[in-house]
Amino acid sequence: MIKVAFYDAKPYDIPSFEKYGKERNIEFKFYESKLNEDTVSLAKGYDGVCVFVNDNVNEKVIKELYSLGIKFVVLRCAGFNNVDVKAAFGKIHVYRVPAYSPYAVAEHAVSMLLTMNRRIHKAYIRTREYNFSLSGLTGVDLHGKTVGVIGTGKIGQIFANICKGFGMRVLAYDKFPNPKLDYEYVSLDELFANSDFISLHCPLTDESFHMINDESMSKMKKGVGIINTSRGGLIDASALLNQIKSRKVGFACLDVYEEESNIFFQDKSGHILDDDVFRNLLSMPNVLVTSHQAFLTEEALNNIADTTTQNILNYYAQESNENELCYHCSNIENCKRQRKQKCF
Numbered sequence: 631m632i633k634v635a636f637y638d639a640k641p642y643d644i645p646s647f648e649k650y651g652k653e654r655n656i657e658f659k660f661y662e663s664k665l666n667e668d669t670v671s672l673a674k675g676y677d678g679v680c681v682f683v684n685d686n687v688n689e690k691v692i693k694e695l696y697s698l699g700i701k702f703v704v705l706r707c708a709g710f711n712n713v714d715v716k717a718a719f720g721k722i723h724v725y726r727v728p729a730y731s732p733y734a735v736a737e738h739a740v741s742m743l744l745t746m747n748r749r750i751h752k753a754y755i756r757t758r759e760y761n762f763s764l765s766g767l768t769g770v771d772l773h774g775k776t777v778g779v780i781g782t783g784k785i786g787q788i789f790a791n792i793c794k795g796f797g798m799r800v801l802a803y804d805k806f807p808n809p810k811l812d813y814e815y816v817s818l819d820e821l822f823a824n825s826d827f828i829s830l831h832c833p834l835t836d837e838s839f840h841m842i843n844d845e846s847m848s849k850m851k852k853g854v855g856i857i858n859t860s861r862g863g864l865i866d867a868s869a870l871l872n873q874i875k876s877r878k879v880g881f882a883c884l885d886v887y888e889e890e891s892n893i894f895f896q897d898k899s900g901h902i903l904d905d906d907v908f909r910n911l912l913s914m915p916n917v918l919v920t921s922h923q924a925f926l927t928e929e930a931l932n933n934i935a936d937t938t939t940q941n942i943l944n945y946y947a948q949e950s951n952e953n954e955l956c957y958h959c960s961n962i963e964n965c966k967r968q969r970k971q972k973c974f
């Protein structure tokens with residue numbers, strides 16, 4: 631039986647990991663605590679650790695894990711900015727789940743757009759209080775409107791196709807346009823100038839950091855609706871707040887926020903939020919925030935557990951695995967993975 635210490639366990643993670651663990655002879659010990667220098671000793675006696683986005687797998691933690699005999703770190707997410715892969719190289723193998731359900735994220739983006747446009751979030755609260763007035767709940771027909779999709783990868787394509795189904799015009803921008811797609815690819819400036827709604831589906835990189843800022847928002851239509859289910863850092867949150875206050879931006883739907891790591895996935899009710907920008911955004915009637923829940927469907931959770939447990943089995947089978955984070959080259963993202971073996 632392979633034994634894995636599972637950090638930052640949430641009630642929604644446990645059933646799928648128990649199911650796949652049982653089928654694949656992997657026993658998980660579920661800890662609510664996040665992995666960090668204080669909690670690393672909980673991994674004693676285990677073969678590997680399973681972590682999520684807010685576990686801190688820094689150099690010190692890796693050193694300690696290695697001295698405890700931990701052989702692998704399996705991330706149950708795609709992003710790996712919280713793992714010092716360089717420090718792990720030669721000591722501990724690191725794996726991730728690159729994709730779990732693009733439908734989940736795209737459908738969440740659409741549901742945020744629909745909710746905000748038709749003020750469903752307001753209507754829900756009103757009718758519960760027997761307020762059946764319609765004042766202030768007017769939306770627009772999506773049919774015939776133009777949506778700008780930034781990033782036409784797995785999620786962006788599904789989002790764009792759903793919007794086409796509504797009878798919307800889709801304008802697309804991608805750093806690497808896909809010639810196989812019959813989208814109307816335009817420059818970013820054209821997309822900003824002509825879109826009624828803009829949805830972000832590109833990764834966060836040095837280049838895309840704060841791509842939605844004062845300058846880009848000044849090029850947009852007055853009343854534009856912005857949807858971000860990608861990464862918080864794509865939007866300069868202070869600039870967004872100002873553009874909402876100035877009525878330039880009609881609404882914002884945010885499933886991600888650039889300073890989310892100490893806020894999201896936790897019950898903070900009863901606490902005072904120190905982040906003034908976030909607090910102000912939350913107080914706006916035309917800002918809808920969900921706490922990084924776009925991925926959260928049964929299918930995605932099953933895919934995450936399936937791939938993570940498969941990554942563990944691959945480790946023992948000595949097989950090469952595309953999901954292993956490699957430090958052979960200086961740029962992990964561009965690693966071509968031509969080797970037919972494990973990272974080290």
Ligand code: NAI
Pocket residue numbers: 708729732735780781782783784785786803804805806807831832833834835837838859860861885886922923924925926
């Ligand atoms: P993907 O890799 O299939 O597509 C990304 C697309 O963005 C590619 O076509 C790429 O060429 C394009 N791109 C790269 N740099 C760009 C730039 N600077 N400007 C414009 N386009 C650029 O990725 P996928 O699976 O569609 O995911 C998109 C994003 O969704 C991820 O990067 C991730 O941040 C986010 N995500 C959010 C989740 C959530 O729960 N909110 C869950 C999973 C992913």
